[in-house]
Amino acid sequence: MKIIVNTHLKKGVLDPQGKAVHHALLALQFDEVENVRIGKQIILQIEDGDKTKTLKRVEKMCEDLLANTVIETYTIDIED
Template sequence: MKAKVHVMLKNGVLDPQGEAVRHALGALGFEGVEGVRQGKVIELELSETDPAKAEENVRAMCEKLLANTVIESYSVKLA
């Protein structure tokens, strides 16, 4: 089973990488980009076959390692 985790900074948290991308896009002539939020995607290959148990395990991974839950939010999708 595969799991895909999307991690993003929470709203209101300064995103300096996103701001750098927004600025660079403007410098390259791409106008009208008013904001950029940058995140990360983590793909996991799991041996677990029970979807409920797999999601529970991945959420535990996010809480303990994959996301800084103080400033980041995450979502989990199983495939």
């Protein structure tokens, strides 16, 4: 089973990496870009099994390791 976890900085948290990329894009004449935010995409290959149980486990992984829940939010998607 393929699970995709996306983590992003919460709104209001400064994203210096995004700011740097935005600045570089403007320097390259991509003036239409208004804002850039950068997050992480984690692709997990997990043993096939009960979806509900797997989702619960992945949520626990996010809380324990994958996301810094103080400043980040995360979304979990299953891709079959």
